Amino acid sequence: MQDAPQDISYRREGAVGHLTFSFYNGAAGVDQCRRLESALRYAAQQDTRVLVLRSGPGVFCNGIHLGEIEDSPDPATAAWSNIQAINGVCRALIEINDQITIAAFAGPAAAGGVMLGLGADVIVGRSGVMLNPYYDIGLHGSELHTLTLPHRVGHQGAATLLSAKLPISTDRAAAVGLVDLVGPADPGEFSEWLDDVADRHTDPAAWRGVIYSRIPVDRPLDYYESLELAEMARDVYDDSHGFAAARRSFVGKNRFRPATDGLVVSGDRTDFDDFCKRRSVPEAATAHAKQQHRQVLALGAERAEALDDLHLAAMHQAGAAGGHPHLADGLRDLGAALDCGKDLGVESIDLVAQIVDVDLGGVQ
CATH class of the missing domain: 3.90.226.10 (2-enoyl-CoA Hydratase; Chain A, domain 1)
Structure with a gap:
């Protein structure tokens, strides 16, 4: 060697x-x-x-x-x-x-x-x-x-x-x-x-x-x-599940703009709607997730520390209140994902929406 x-x-x-x-x-x-x-x-x-x-x-x-x-x-x-x-x-x-x-x-x-x-x-x-x-x-x-x-x-x-x-x-x-x-x-x-x-x-x-x-x-x-x-x-070879388009989107996203949301961004346009349609996400849920997605992105990198504190507080609240059994785990995973810049798909954006509704109201 x-x-x-x-x-x-x-x-x-x-x-x-x-x-x-x-x-x-x-x-x-x-x-x-x-x-x-x-x-x-x-x-x-x-x-x-x-x-x-x-x-x-x-x-x-x-x-x-x-x-x-x-x-x-x-x-x-x-x-x-x-x-x-x-x-x-x-x-x-x-x-x-x-x-x-x-x-x-x-x-x-x-x-x-x-x-x-x-x-x-x-x-x-x-x-x-x-x-x-x-x-x-x-x-x-x-x-x-x-x-x-x-x-x-x-x-x-x-x-x-x-x-x-x-x-x-x-x-x-x-x-x-x-x-x-x-x-x-x-x-x-x-x-x-x-x-x-x-x-x-x-x-x-x-x-x-x-x-x-x-x-x-x-x-x-x-x-x-x-x-x-x-x-x-x-x-x-048959592109039976859209590999060619998904590959182009993934490569384009990672070359031209770092992202934390798993979406392809090009100027003022995103492929969020197509992303959701491919997964049959209801229109109302898509709109709700888009709203919360924008709110999360608005936090910016400079708010990472506040977001970490928020996750810890939310986890404590979830445990103390006997809330959803997976909320604490979900928050922890989401926090770590955001912290390391992990790509998040639409399912994670829906989780973001749930967390924002419950715990992110005070972070504007």
Whole structure:
């Protein structure tokens, strides 16, 4: 690994190997995926007992590189190559047999980036980090998630997470089984905590316990991948779920204007109405969400601290008053999402509307 590029590095400390990758904006293009797969296979050949796969202080991974795909003269072929390349990374992680693998969400992850991490034996995350298992970009998704996600949360839990299309904090992810352990929110403290977790898993008893609880693979990985790729082929080549338009919108938004609302903004125009129509959101609810969406954006970055205080107060009020059972969790997730600039879809905007009605009246 002496010639490894700076965005992928491997180091060994005793019986623990640490593989760290840091891709710009979390986008894993074909080249990044192939190099990460090679790094994983190299790490798997070392005589360590534990392998930690983690991101740097920024984003863990957001899946395939939509920008590279959009810029390609043949986006469909580029997308297909990227999907196969990221699947190669997922396979390399799942196929590691002689070491315990730990995937560490030191930063936020979305879509295929979340699914990539699920191939590890142990999954940990930094407290407050947001995970979005499904970003609605017009793709069924692959990354062997039809194997790994149900193993974590069951088939019903997997269906719920994928249909909700909402971010979830690592703290809540631990409650539903998506994450095993949650470490400190401070990045430095998290790294120290992660080192300790890895060291503890070198203990023979802990090592055997994890090995025996591994994902049961009763069919070849090709079985799961082929079914996923059959759906993806229709999405990529037949554009069966609007991948081309969604991809163009996503890339355009992220290149020309940072956003926290998941909408494409171009001058005075947004695609909010089209966004809602595609999801059959009632007209009245759309109008209400648009109003509250404008109010939230009006807070601006300079009000982030006040918004954080508001979330804490609202969570306390919700708990003390015995309100909606998920209000506190929803507020916490939404607050973290806004704080890190997470893209929010129309479902989250509806949640914003509910929160504004209840708790944001005093913030003008």
